[in-house]
Amino acid sequence: MSPTEFSAFLASRRSTRDFLPKPVPRKVIDELLTDAMTAPSWSNTRPYMVAVATGEVRERITAELLRRWEVAAKAINGNWWAKVMFVLRGDALPSSDYHVYRPYPKDVLPRSQKIGRDLYTHIGVPRGDRVARDAQWARNFDLFGAPVALFIFTHKGLPTYSASDAGLFMENLMLSAHARGLGTCAEGALAIWSTPVKKEFNVPKQYKLLCGIAVGYPSGDKVNAFRAERLPVADITVPER
Numbered sequence: 001m002s003p004t005e006f007s008a009f010l011a012s013r014r015s016t017r018d019f020l021p022k023p024v025p026r027k028v029i030d031e032l033l034t035d036a037m038t039a040p041s042w043s044n045t046r047p048y049m050v051a052v053a054t055g056e057v058r059e060r061i062t063a064e065l066l067r068r069w070e071v072a073a074k075a076i077n078g079n080w081w082a083k084v085m086f087v088l089r090g091d092a093l094p095s096s097d098y099h100v101y102r103p104y105p106k107d108v109l110p111r112s113q114k115i116g117r118d119l120y121t122h123i124g125v126p127r128g129d130r131v132a133r134d135a136q137w138a139r140n141f142d143l144f145g146a147p148v149a150l151f152i153f154t155h156k157g158l159p160t161y162s163a164s165d166a167g168l169f170m171e172n173l174m175l176s177a178h179a180r181g182l183g184t185c186a187e188g189a190l191a192i193w194s195t196p197v198k199k200e201f202n203v204p205k206q207y208k209l210l211c212g213i214a215v216g217y218p219s220g221d222k223v224n225a226f227r228a229e230r231l232p233v234a235d236i237t238v239p240e241r
């Protein structure tokens, strides 16, 4: 593969947000994981773990995440009493290992707002249409229809570098999937509630849920033609003094 072809391949990977129900053979998932393990790692420690959810396990986890999301969305959209009851009931309160819902710093907030605006405009969801927005949000918890969820855990003892290593692992995995005609979507949304995942997998106590990745075959839906804008390299280059 020439450098130009490689650049084009990298640029052609985009998040998939609508999948076909077609199953992904276990052999293919194992190939993705093997490719992911070729990523560099801090002192070669590989301080991450991955849980593969398919079939009934996937169904149980997504059903519980969706249930929690519906309870949370009702409280978010409801009056003060709905919010108080949400807290008192407690069963759908976020149980994330990381602060998934922490507000964005002021300098990067506009980038996040832009991607939200652009994506919703692309799929035709008007800004004020809360019902349609909530429905689109809910799709996160059903993996956008993907048959496979990979849950990525990082080691508590190496906080920053385990997350950095997991990122490298994830990018390799997503590119390997892309090379096989599979789509992926990294999802912080899948880490808002970690208990439904930990109920299904024996996660060692020193590991925290970082995020999930939906994996499957992309559908022809319009959402998959969305192209998130890229910042110019100059915007992330530190200037000399």
Ligand SMILES: Cc1cc2nc3c(=O)[nH]c(=O)nc-3n(C[C@H](O)[C@H](O)[C@H](O)COP(=O)(O)O)c2cc1C
Residues within 6 Å of the ligand: 013, 014, 015, 017, 115, 140, 185, 186, 187, 188, 189, 190, 211, 227, 228
């Ligand atoms: C760690 C991580 C978490 C993400 N969480 C979500 C998510 O919860 N839902 C979603 O639709 N996209 C999520 N994304 C996808 C990003 O929005 C997407 O990568 C970004 O907009 C760039 O678009 P592209 O992947 O199509 O190039 C996440 C990406 C990363 C790396």
